[in-house]
Amino acid sequence: MDSSKLLKNVYGIDIHFEDLVYQVNTPKRQEKKSVLKGIAGTFKSGELTAIMGPSGAGKSSLMNILTGMTKSGVSGKIEIGKARKLCGYIMQDDHFFPYFTVEETMLMAATLKISNKCVSLKEKRTLIDYLLNSLKLTKTRHTRCSNLSGGQKKRLSIALELIDNPAVLFLDEPTTGLDSSSSFDTIQLLRGLANEGRTIVCTIHQPSTNIYNLFNLIYVLSAGQCTYQGTPQNTVMFLSSVGLECPPYHNPADFLLECVNGDYDDHTEALAECAKDTRWRYDQQLMQGETGEPPSESQVAKFNESQSPGQTQPQVHKIEIQHMESSKDLTRHTFPPTEYMRLWLLIGRCHLQFFRDWTLTYLKLGIHILCAILIGLFFGDSGSNATKQISNVGMIMIHCVYLWYTTIMPGILKYPAEIEIIRKETFNNWYKLRTYYLATIITSTPVHIIFSSVYITIGYWMTEQPVEMDRFVKYLLSAVVVTICADGLGVFLGTVLNPVNGTFVGAVSTCFMLTFSGFLILLNHIPAAMRFIAYISPLRYALENMVISLYGNQREQLICPPTEFYCHFKNAVTVLRQFGMEQGDFGYNILMILAQIALFKMLAYFTLKRKINTN
Numbered sequence: 001m002d003s004s005k006l007l008k009n010v011y012g013i014d015i016h017f018e019d020l021v022y023q024v025n026t027p028k029r030q031e032k033k034s035v036l037k038g039i040a041g042t043f044k045s046g047e048l049t050a051i052m053g054p055s056g057a058g059k060s061s062l063m064n065i066l067t068g069m070t071k072s073g074v075s076g077k078i079e080i081g082k083a084r085k086l087c088g089y090i091m092q093d094d095h096f097f098p099y100f101t102v103e104e105t106m107l108m109a110a111t112l113k114i115s116n117k118c119v120s121l122k123e124k125r126t127l128i129d130y131l132l133n134s135l136k137l138t139k140t141r142h143t144r145c146s147n148l149s150g151g152q153k154k155r156l157s158i159a160l161e162l163i164d165n166p167a168v169l170f171l172d173e174p175t176t177g178l179d180s181s182s183s184f185d186t187i188q189l190l191r192g193l194a195n196e197g198r199t200i201v202c203t204i205h206q207p208s209t210n211i212y213n214l215f216n217l218i219y220v221l222s223a224g225q226c227t228y229q230g231t232p233q234n235t236v237m238f239l240s241s242v243g244l245e246c247p248p249y250h251n252p253a254d255f256l257l258e259c260v261n262g263d264y265d266d267h268t269e270a271l272a273e274c275a276k277d278t279r280w281r282y283d284q285q286l287m288q289g290e291t292g293e294p295p296s297e298s299q300v301a302k303f304n305e306s307q308s309p310g311q312t313q314p315q316v317h318k319i320e321i322q323h324m325e326s327s328k329d330l331t332r333h334t335f336p337p338t339e340y341m342r343l344w345l346l347i348g349r350c351h352l353q354f355f356r357d358w359t360l361t362y363l364k365l366g367i368h369i370l371c372a373i374l375i376g377l378f379f380g381d382s383g384s385n386a387t388k389q390i391s392n393v394g395m396i397m398i399h400c401v402y403l404w405y406t407t408i409m410p411g412i413l414k415y416p417a418e419i420e421i422i423r424k425e426t427f428n429n430w431y432k433l434r435t436y437y438l439a440t441i442i443t444s445t446p447v448h449i450i451f452s453s454v455y456i457t458i459g460y461w462m463t464e465q466p467v468e469m470d471r472f473v474k475y476l477l478s479a480v481v482v483t484i485c486a487d488g489l490g491v492f493l494g495t496v497l498n499p500v501n502g503t504f505v506g507a508v509s510t511c512f513m514l515t516f517s518g519f520l521i522l523l524n525h526i527p528a529a530m531r532f533i534a535y536i537s538p539l540r541y542a543l544e545n546m547v548i549s550l551y552g553n554q555r556e557q558l559i560c561p562p563t564e565f566y567c568h569f570k571n572a573v574t575v576l577r578q579f580g581m582e583q584g585d586f587g588y589n590i591l592m593i594l595a596q597i598a599l600f601k602m603l604a605y606f607t608l609k610r611k612i613n614t615n
């Protein structure tokens, strides 16, 4: 298949909005602030539109409303409707998984967005080659995303969204952080994409004259009002019509911004009134020569008639544009894989990411092994020596806290690091959040099981614990479930709090759970009214379970060294009695930890969803 054909077949979607009002709450709750004050406009297919204006004018707000990212506080009419699913949104900052190369990132996007049933893997590779070539990224195809320059990252973001050929592309400040040459290249690229029939809308700050002239339409916002909507070429004439004369050799874009900024007195109302005249959208020279006046209504009508639909400006290429008659036609030229298929793809991606990040794998495993050996050496024969049983229970406590702490902290930091990538990918319909969340659970759980098992097994055998399979399995199981529980709580905290507060709350909650685990203060020494805290500590359930695994179920007597006159803990049941764990129920304790895992994982999903949906 000709891969370029996949991209050239474009739906022409015009975006029209009227009386668009956006209000936000102010600190004084009774008043609302109007960010957008009843603006109107049309962004046409085949056109590259720039939304400009001073800082705080409402550009990002307008963009977020049109993309559907902001919904509350919005009123008015937006004609884009179901066509939103044919839109791509490229946010200001470019976020990628750092351990994948450009080619791998593209391939993952292609497999997540397009089903193999409609485009084979071979065709996807050809399409990727075509896109990388068109966006001048071929030389970086084997470069990891973290090593790309700002301009390359931006082009990769664009390439990723172009894979499934969106009809509309929104870009928030695509040139921010780029040098003038990269900025020009990026906008020229966007112009090319618009010429193919797409509707491309971006916000931009202070473009150079060259860049300014590449746009088909300039839409200026000032204090929530539209103060110009017309071609770049008509800017000087428009400003002149309200008495603002652009000095010779001055960049019209700069002058326009100076005017709406109020550098030459406040002309906002006059400009807003004049900007209601949509005839500034039409190219003067094209229609009637330089008259200093916008074209008349009849000239506009005549001009429109002479243009085919979707072509309000001269078209550079002849392209296939299919115009939408109704929302029934709203299907992409390609279709996505099922959510089940995406789940498998995401599991694969999570695995690959895990193995690429050596700090998550080799370093963590190495530290687990090292710590287990060190603790084993410290405690020696504490598992069998009747004189060392308080130390042995202390060692179990250390194992619980070690596993808890080393799991909760990465959990807290996991999502804050990935949130922008997930937001971008879920918003652009790469997959559903629940699919991603499930994939991360499916990937991370075996990792926790393996790591905690390695750690516990080393410690168990080095410290001469009873060589009985059922005791070992129960001991290990308790350690594994408490590790998974720590991950659940960590992820939950990470989706509610920022990393600084999350690590603080994580550390404090661990201290409390440790205090009430039943070792530092015995349960029956805690005032009855406070005892309930102990019953919500997963560490208590885990500690009790690990202790009863070792000392319960009629364990035979421990070894009392011949040098000792009396060994108080020779009978294993004495240890249970000492810590008030005689009545401990293994199954109940496991259930309580499992219930907390389910609770944390569920809460974390909803808080993650809320976080993704708030910008």
Ligand SMILES: Nc1ncnc2c1ncn2[C@@H]1O[C@H](COP(=O)(O)OP(=O)(O)OP(=O)(O)O)[C@@H](O)[C@H]1O
Residues within 6 Å of the ligand: 024, 025, 035, 053, 054, 055, 056, 057, 058, 059, 060, 061, 062
């Ligand atoms: N959710 C919100 N709550 C309170 N104020 C908001 C909210 N969203 C936007 N605003 C306010 O609305 C105004 C416009 O914000 P917006 O981010 O759209 O501006 P902008 O034109 O994109 O600015 P910049 O160019 O600096 O990014 C600002 O004063 C901002 O503080």
